[in-house]
Amino acid sequence: MAATKNTSNADRHQKWYDPDIEDVNPQIRHLLEAYSKVPSPGVVKHVNEIVRLNYLSIAELVNPNDHQRARGFAANPYPCIGHYRFLNLTLLTHPLYESILARLMSNPSATYLDLGCCFGQDLRQLVLDGVPSSQLIGLDIEGPLMDLGYELFLDHNTLESKFAVADIFQGESQGEPWAGLVARGVDVIHCSAFFHLFTLAEQFEAAKSVAKLVKNGGIIVGRQSGSVKPSEVPAIKPGSTSFRHDVRTLAELWEKVGAATGTKWKVEGSLDEVGVQNKGKNAVEDENSRRLLFTITREE
Ligand SMILES: C[S@@+](CC[C@H](N)C(=O)[O-])C[C@H]1O[C@@H](n2cnc3c(N)ncnc32)[C@H](O)[C@@H]1O
Structure with missing residues (x-):
């Protein structure tokens, strides 16, 4: 990782x-x-x-x-x-935000999962906008980040959402809470600034796990660092890399995920320069970097 x-x-x-x-x-x-x-x-x-x-x-x-x-x-x-x-509410900027709200609010059994939720900021925005918090789940490998979310949003006694500490790479081998999530199934997964942490090979493994969570007709939405020249780039850990996609390479990844899991996915997305930090000595991104906004729909 x-x-x-x-x-x-x-x-x-x-x-x-x-x-x-x-x-x-x-x-x-x-x-x-x-x-x-x-x-x-x-x-x-x-x-x-x-x-x-x-x-x-x-x-x-x-x-x-x-x-x-x-x-x-x-x-x-x-x-x-x-x-x-994390102060940028990224789900709010997704073109499907209003339809996600409507989907969750019109069906009390519809479930939303924020994958790599960090403090759970986007989940709280959905609650403010009217979604019952019991329909929302956060998942992160770092339990302390989700604990701090309660302190940031001051809702320990009111929020009914569940937060799962889990590693996307461990899948069913980690038992609960993962097994319960697979059994329940998810209608909307939000994963922002998540897949871009990993190499292409790791993204394939992670995506196969994610695929098991999504109900037929469900969607995966988010934003991440993309690139007009898709490639592995140096990552946080010295000597490691992570892969930045364009829409075509993201679609290729999910085609492979479909073939490996017996599912079918439609990938839609766009690249733009919103929020790209490729200037100055603190730049995280480079001149090829773009924001990749995506919607991945499970069709079968
Ligand atoms: C770059 S942050 C993005 C947080 C948030 N989604 C956002 O857009 O601000 C990535 C998050 O993924 C979590 N994460 C990293 N590796 C993970 C893994 N293997 N399984 C689950 N969560 C992981 C991190 O703890 C962190 O909260």
Whole structure:
């Protein structure tokens, strides 16, 4: 796997680690004020405190005696956390957002899974927009991130969503909660900034696991780093790579997944430059990088 629990190369990761922020975008501000009831003047302070807690809590996993913030970040050096990208509500920007809302709200047995949910920010937006929280599930390999989600959104006593700690690469070998998810089946999977963490070969393995979760007619939606020149690029762990797709290579991947799992998938998507960080010394992406927005529909 390309990332997590990696304490080496702290210098390189440090460039993905922004200092405290001074303001937040209007969408997450609205969510924190309207859903979490954080008073407007306290929103930025609240976010900065939670991000500091993230570094401390991950550091505890690595070495209980070392609570240094920088060490914690080196242990889980996702640019999505270091650059505060988790404050961007990515599902909201997907062209199918309104139809996903309608699908979930019109059918009480319809289920949504946020794969690699991190703090569970997109899931909370669905709740604010009217979806019963019991229909929503978050899944992440890092339980502490989901725990911190409760602290960020102040909803420990109200949110009825389940959060599953699971590794997409372990599949059925990990028993519950994975087995329960496969049995229940999912109508909508959101996975943002997830598949792009892995090599193409790893993405194939992960996608075969994901395919087992999706009901016939279900969809997988999200955004990730794509490229006009699809290829393996250097990843977070020194010496490792991750694969950036265009729409054609993503479709090829899911064609292979279909053949391997006896299923059929339609892949739609687009590349654009929204949110691409390929300028400056802290750039995570390069001149070929694009945002890849995708919808993958299970047809059989
Ligand atoms: C780059 S972050 C993206 C978070 C969120 N989806 C977003 O868009 O802000 C990737 C997330 O995937 C999780 N993750 C990484 N490897 C995983 C695995 N093998 N199984 C499940 N989750 C994993 C990480 O813990 C992290 O929360």
